[in-house]
Amino acid sequence: xxxxxxxxxxxxxxxxxxxxxxxxxxxxxxxxxxxxxxxxxxxxxxxxxxxxxxxxxxxxxxxxxxxxxxxxxxxxxxxxxxxxxxxxxxxxxxxxxxxxxxxxxxxxxxxxxxxxxxxxxxxxxxxxxxxxxxxxxxxxxxxxxxxxxxxxxxxxxxxxxxxxxxxxxxxxxxxxxxxxxxxxxxxxxxxxxxxxxxxxxxxxxxxxxxxxxxxxxxxxxxxxxxxxxxxxxxxxxxxxxxxxxxxxxxxxxxxxxxxxxxxxxxxxxxx
Amino acid sequence: xxxxxxxxxxxxxxxxxxxxxxxxxxxxxxxxxxxxxxxxxxxxxxxxxxxxxxxxxxxxxxxxxxxxxxxxxxxxxxxxxxxxxxxxxxxxxxxxxxxxxxxxxxxxxxxxxxxxxxxxxxxxxxxxxxxxxxxxxxxxxxxxxxxxxxxxxxxxxxxxxxxxxxxxxxxxxxxxxxxxxxxxxxxxxxxxxxxxxxxxxxxxxxxxxxxxxxxxxxxxxxxxxxxxxxxxxxxxxxxxxxxxxxxxxxxxxxxxxxxxxxxxxxxxxxx
DNA sequence: CAAATAGTGTCTCTAAGACAATATCAC
DNA sequence: GTGATATTGTCTTAGAGACACTATTTG
Numbered sequence: 001x002x003x004x005x006x007x008x009x010x011x012x013x014x015x016x017x018x019x020x021x022x023x024x025x026x027x028x029x030x031x032x033x034x035x036x037x038x039x040x041x042x043x044x045x046x047x048x049x050x051x052x053x054x055x056x057x058x059x060x061x062x063x064x065x066x067x068x069x070x071x072x073x074x075x076x077x078x079x080x081x082x083x084x085x086x087x088x089x090x091x092x093x094x095x096x097x098x099x100x101x102x103x104x105x106x107x108x109x110x111x112x113x114x115x116x117x118x119x120x121x122x123x124x125x126x127x128x129x130x131x132x133x134x135x136x137x138x139x140x141x142x143x144x145x146x147x148x149x150x151x152x153x154x155x156x157x158x159x160x161x162x163x164x165x166x167x168x169x170x171x172x173x174x175x176x177x178x179x180x181x182x183x184x185x186x187x188x189x190x191x192x193x194x195x196x197x198x199x200x201x202x203x204x205x206x207x208x209x210x211x212x213x214x215x216x217x218x219x220x221x222x223x224x225x226x227x228x229x230x231x232x233x234x235x236x237x238x239x240x241x242x243x244x245x246x247x248x249x250x251x252x253x254x255x256x257x258x259x260x261x262x263x264x265x266x267x268x269x270x271x
Numbered sequence: 272x273x274x275x276x277x278x279x280x281x282x283x284x285x286x287x288x289x290x291x292x293x294x295x296x297x298x299x300x301x302x303x304x305x306x307x308x309x310x311x312x313x314x315x316x317x318x319x320x321x322x323x324x325x326x327x328x329x330x331x332x333x334x335x336x337x338x339x340x341x342x343x344x345x346x347x348x349x350x351x352x353x354x355x356x357x358x359x360x361x362x363x364x365x366x367x368x369x370x371x372x373x374x375x376x377x378x379x380x381x382x383x384x385x386x387x388x389x390x391x392x393x394x395x396x397x398x399x400x401x402x403x404x405x406x407x408x409x410x411x412x413x414x415x416x417x418x419x420x421x422x423x424x425x426x427x428x429x430x431x432x433x434x435x436x437x438x439x440x441x442x443x444x445x446x447x448x449x450x451x452x453x454x455x456x457x458x459x460x461x462x463x464x465x466x467x468x469x470x471x472x473x474x475x476x477x478x479x480x481x482x483x484x485x486x487x488x489x490x491x492x493x494x495x496x497x498x499x500x501x502x503x504x505x506x507x508x509x510x511x512x513x514x515x516x517x518x519x520x521x522x523x524x525x526x527x528x529x530x531x532x533x534x535x536x537x538x539x540x541x542x
Numbered sequence: 543c544a545a546a547t548a549g550t551g552t553c554t555c556t557a558a559g560a561c562a563a564t565a566t567c568a569c
Numbered sequence: 570g571t572g573a574t575a576t577t578g579t580c581t582t583a584g585a586g587a588c589a590c591t592a593t594t595t596g
Contacts, residue, residue: 529568
């Protein structure tokens with residue numbers, strides 16, 4: 001076995017035991033709610049796509065969309081494919097969140113998951129109207145840190161309410177990993193994946209990357225601020241927000257009129 | 272197939288095609304060089320462990336230590352195991368860097384790599400004296416961004432000099448991914464993994480987490496500053512560095528004497 | 543006009559960069 | 570004393586939080 005060619009022809013990769021590999025995706029959307037008065041600006045709601053499992057294990061429980069890695073694609077491509085299959089919508093962006101490989105995480109066997117967070121634009125979902133599948137629903141997200149240091153993840157859709165509790169383990173490289181204290185009825189270790197994805201999304205929103213992903217081409221600064229506040233679960237003074245984002249946006253000559261108050265200038269992302 | 276138990280007993284995971292999964296580790300160490308004068312403080316050098324491949328493919332080329340994921344372990348445990356097997360040293364810390372899953376990245380077949388960066392303490396390497404294997408060497412690292420925006424990675428050990436050139440692709444979530452323009456004689460896509468690991472290490476050094484990993488229990492602030500400067504490839508004014516880290520360290524009553532100049536107080540990491 | 547949002551100016555506080563000045567040891 | 574590092578003080582600038590104020594529209 002002297003040349004590389006000979007070596008490779010004698011190399012049988014099937015001789016080694018291998019895990020199954022999946023990509024699971026936390027797909028986020030921000031929905032603009034209806035105005036409560038002709039004057040007021042609408043509120044935003046952060047939503048996460050969950051699938052009701054039709055098969056064992058965890059049948060009838062809610063889980064992240066995902067599926068097995070296929071030959072010839074990268075795990076990122078697999079994540080994109082899975083989310084497109086489920087929503088018929090192409091995500092605006094997708095970012096890696098972590099690898100979940102605890103041996104006992106899936107009762108079917110040795111299955112490791114590559115977790116991604118992705119951003120879906122409200123526009124594209126409205127256009128395709130992919131809201132009809134009963135087994136796929138957008139859940140309203142709440143993710144807060146309580147006094148005892150644990151994180152509470154609440155997902156709500158109509159009368160369904162999933163409440164998970166997580167402990168922030170150690171933080172590595174800006175990202176936090178979470179240990180599930182209560183799964184809240186979510187399948188597998190998906191509560192931990194969702195927490196990590198939200199944590200990643202918030203990190204990515206600090207430099208407004210994730211914020212722009214949720215917004216259309218042009219937008220008002222108030223709309224942008226509301227997206228930022230929705231993702232980060234904070235409130236910001238308008239004057240300060242405007243100053244902070246001024247380097248990231250540029251003016252257009254367009255205005256939004258007919259809102260019952262002073263028209264707002266439309267901006268677009270700079271460069 | 273009605274109950275979960277029945278489902279699982281009929282579920283044959285082997286029916287699906289699966290990739291091989293590896294963990295590859297960029298293990299970093301900072302070596303304190305000899306003093307050039309009895310007065311002067313020693314310089315630091317950032318080192319990376321590379322293995323000369325004894326088998327095809329890429330035989331005789333240099334590669335990151337790594338190996339296949341085994342049943343019953345997480346990918347992080349696999350990374351730790353691989354680096355311990357190679358150095359007989361337990362890393363101080365390990366952090367995920369990314370998943371590399373391009374279908375063509377390994378000529379042996381469908382193999383995806385989970386990349387990690389890890390920090391090895393100089394002390395532990397000195398103790399075990401694991402420096403004798405000719406096929407495993409610590410290479411001096413240089414990683415800089417040139418005017419044209421490309422990154423130059425240079426690894427040197429005695430008369431061996433590996434020079435890779437990389438383009439910073441898109442940046443996602445604070446981390447950058449790299450595309451290899453010239454591999455510089457590194458095996459597989461390891462030049463891109465090393466660049467991503469260095470990028471992650473620098474990110475982690477911003478809040479001094481990675482810096483403490485390289486330091487012993489107690490240390491002088493000048494030693495800490497030199498580690499920070501070595502990792503980040505910058506130089507900092509001592510007065511400013513001291514102010515910036517003051518919240519992260521606490522004084523001890525110990526001093527380092529006999530260095531040919533004013534003794535320096537020893538500090539330890541706070542909390 | 544009233545209600546609501548759009549947008550600007552500015553005070554303060556803090557953090558970081560630059561740099562000057564002092565302190566202390568081994569030889 | 571000399572050479573080197575250790576350590577402190579302070580000037581300046583940039584950025585963010587707080588808040589007051591003005592501008593503009595629709596019903």
